[in-house]
Amino acid sequence: MRKVSVFTLIITALATVLAAFKNSSEPELYLSVYNNQLEQFDNSQLTLLTAINRADLQNEADISNIRKLILQARMEMKGMDFWFRYLEPLAYKKINSPLPVEWETEVFEKFEAPYKREGAGLMLAYLYLDEEGATKDSLASLVRQSVEASKVYAADSITSQLTDYHHFYLCNRLYLLNLAAIYTTGFECPDGAAVVPELRRMMNKVDGIYQAFNKSYPATALTDEYMLRYKSALAFVQAQPDDNTAFDHYTFLREYVNPLFTMNQELVGKYKVVTKSLVDYSLSKTARSIFDKALYRGQNPKGIFLRVQDSATLAEIDRVGKELFYDPVLSGNNMRSCASCHKPTEHFTDTMVTASVQFDRAAGALARNTPTLLNAEYNHLLMMDGKHTTLQNQVKDVVHNAVEMNCSDKDALSKILSCKEYKQGFAKLLKYTPQEKEVTFEHVSSAITYYYAKFSKYYSPFDEAMEHRGELTESAKKGFNLFMGKAQCATCHFVPQFNGVKPPYIGSEFEVLGTPTDTGYHKLSVDRGRHAVNPAQETMNAFRTGTVRNSAYTKPYMHNGVFNTLEQVVDFYNDGGGAGHGLNVPNQTLAADSLKLTRDEKSQLISFIRSLNEEVQFELPPATLPSSNMKALNSRKVGGVY
Template sequence: MRKLSIAILVFLMLVLTYSFKNEQANPYELFYSQNLSTFTAQQNQLLSLIENTTSFDSVSKTTLLKKIRENRIHLKKIDFWLRYFEPNAYRKINGPLPVEWETEVFEKFEKPYKREGAGLTVSEIYLGEDSVDKKILLNYTQMATEAISVYNTQPILENLKSSDVFFLCNRLFILNLASIYSTGFENPNSENIIPELRQMLSDVNEIYTAYNITFEDKKLTAAYLDLYRQTINFVAHASDDYTQFNHFVFIRDYVNPLYTINQTYIAKYQIVSKNMLDYSLNINNPSIFDKSLFTAQNPNGIYHRIKDPNILKEIDSIGKLLFYDPILSGNNERSCASCHKAEDYFTDTRIKTALQFNPAKVLPRNTPSLINAPYNHLMMLDGKLLSLQEQVQTVTTNPHEMGSSEGEMLKKVMSCPTYKKAFKKFANYTPANQKVSLNHIYSAITAYYSKFSQYYSPFDEAMSSKKEIPEEAIKGFNLFMSKAQCATCHFVPTFSGIKPPYIGNEFEVLGVPSDTTFTSISQDKGRYEVNPATETLHAFRTTTLRNAEKTKPYMHNGVFNSLEEVINFYNRGAGAGHKLSVPNQTATADSLHLNLAEKKQLIRFIQSLNEKITFEKPPVGLPKSKIKKLNTRKVGGSY
């Protein structure tokens, strides 16, 4: 009781403090401060409850779970701001995992670092364990309670005075409506996902009201508010069962149009963000399903400043020739197209893993498709590379892949008058790099193949233009977002491991077997080789499901040859569900209980992600070289 009284006293003091500090505060700031105070008090109550718990039997667990779920509702009143203002503090309040190594775009500037998660979600998951250690549970709650104080510092409070920041918070909120809030990504109790979403939508409506009173010069329009009320009404009439929720209609008819209107505000008011969360997002993007949503890579590399369409067309033409030219390999017999075949969506569907430079051996990993590669912040399945150009460099100089050397490559390419003339011309358009370098060569190649990532699928068209797709595909998408749990790793709209605000790549441990007998796990250490940690052992970057039907075989080792096999693997609980030892598995080890009809619906949805790409035929010939022995090389290479 004494500790509970202290918590109430702390709450009253906070309220008085806020009242004193905010005598002149506007309704928008007051809503924030009052609800932050309430949530702080509720967290202190939870802390006291745990401290006073002597044994974690079913009764005490039920009491604690009830309190945690109550606190989640209080959190969601201010989630709109907290997630945007300080994401690292948010992870300690409501992190999905106790430890995260998901690697952000900022790895381009600093090494990945361990980030501890704590708070409500991990506490709820932990209470589901047979044995509960009070110290661990207390630590999760203490970390969360301490993290709240960050949101009452002056730099954070200053954000509340900016209407610009409001629209940036709102953008992230809307993106999370499409990707996070309705999928169970950070809510372990599926029964509460839709009720919590319903409550959150109502709370944000209060934020909107307070905002419009406060910022009369940049109000949300009646059209936006009317659409938002329709969104609230849609969710209000939905079933509490998230497996019955129509995610397709929710996103198509409500969330995406809300996003479009908010983007018009950002463009109209010329809002420029200083928050690194907005590093990748495009202020001029019109739709969540438009491929200008965010920028991860610079496809044109050294040519990124060139705007002349005629010069860009010439670069593309030379890039295409180089893509098919085995001159880039050590033996003049291997080209980029040897493994990345255009007709196979720039992968190789004929073999589990590609041939090595020595064709008597094969590579350890499956060839990834180059389609949509520009949307990855980190390249390769283990995320060891940072750019498309670095990927070309690494592959061409790898003794097991193309077996060339940088000096030899440049010499051979420049021995061809066609290439030499072109690159000397292109170098004039790169003032800081007027001497032809390998970067000019690499950038031409990436510029060529990246253009094939600008196409759309029937699903995109359904979402942005409201074109029809089969009902079975819609059912499959709704399964994808709920019962099948796919969307907790493959996020809308890339359907990869890149979630809002699209600055990071997630890596998952699935327990992929070495073969389909499931007698052992693949020994490939994956991300661990780049960033050694317990959590990264056997972890791989979550790749896109776009064009998945066209890009078999699947998994890093090509172990599965059909989508049916992949779905069956997940349906039984991935590696652990197949009785393999995977102590750090991130996919659920429980059965998903998908029936045959549901599996077919999932596949129908994945098929709707096949992009309508217009591929090109290979070049009819290759440039002649002044080195005669090079003039016998074949388009696409010999093997």
């Protein structure tokens, strides 16, 4: 046996000790940064509260001082935003809510009724100062609620999460998504001039958080590559003008935020990060880009076939779903199919009419125009009023609806199973749904949703540009920067789906726009929208924010199809919606002031919107439909009659 020298033993022992030290978790520094920044925020709020209590709200100097102190408190808040939003999002709504009243429409609405949530905090306090008859008590109440909410973040239930690395990468993921979708748009900032300065402050603070984390958790640290890219992102923002409307959102997102997100996701996988929070309900751990269609899941297109993974079986579900989509057997008179209104060649909508004709063809058109089915799965709530929580329930409701397809589950299923091809197809699929002993309408609706959902997996030139697989025109780039800045589109239509689902992508937002009945703005649309599903003052005339993707192909626009061109839509928003056109819309959430877009800016905005046209590969309809043992059904037409 070879003799080992004492020197070698000492060196080996030292190496072991150093390796253990390097890989040990010492969270004291990281916790210290957290506690210090929380204390600074608390102190800034107490200073603000003291000033409010001493102020005279009839005195302009006092009001000006309060505004300054609110913005200073917001700067300190930005030092904690990295943790605040993720660790306790409900408390955050008391610290910096964008609305005085919100109705819960998050993913949990799939399991419980929506409920009223009153907001508070710094943004509302800043805006309240502009209200006529503002009082110190009401102003102080908004800030006191924020002070109380911030105490939540000092509780053991929160700080205990900081004692391992898992929460960090999940906080960071949400932070990066908000850099892409929220922080640069002014969505939660009451002063447009403060958007970029607050962004700089926050990014600087996060740089310090990163450094403290790496020192405290060296075994699961951010990589050098990540830190260098973040430093570059910070330098980019430092060099940008203070004016949010001049910020280069395109370069920021393409060159910095999306690559950082990719690296963070890789580390989530490498370090086997585990989540314990419902905030992560719909987000993917494997998506490597913000613009990956798998980033988050709003719906389950497979429905009852959720557990099916075999490609051959999925192909069979798709085949059956396609035939059913074109088959008028689902309607009461065997003359109307899904494809009658959602025409696949027209991006699964109907661009030829304002709204489809009612079932009996004698009572005129439906109340709303036909929404595209493309990218429907990226909403948590469906229909323009958020009536449904699943794609399958939406199918069922349309089939049942007396003015749409006017058929019952029982009758539709009976007719479907009278066709040998359908019956045999579903018999083969039944073994994949052991919870059901016989074919149900859920099998039918799930096949249909699985079929049309595949057309939502395509990408646009904008997506390709974000992935460095293509370039946009200068006009489209300027249009995106307008979309995110001056035009304020991104305060409702969020990256990456450009719909009403914002990070962490667990809820669908509704807006009151003041949509008119005609282009002359003679009257507000009588459609109650969300109010019909969830009656409340705030929900009257509110509609779910749809996606901007493919909108160049999906006219007419708005819930009632009142506008026929993108130019009309841009003018509507530019002029302040219904209220801006003189209609009485007391609860309008769209600002009534003009955006003051120039003719060139409107053109650039539309160029960007067109860059979101996805390169969808459509299919030919089935040549024939399955024959039935009910002879009367064998004269039905592919796609229906009307």
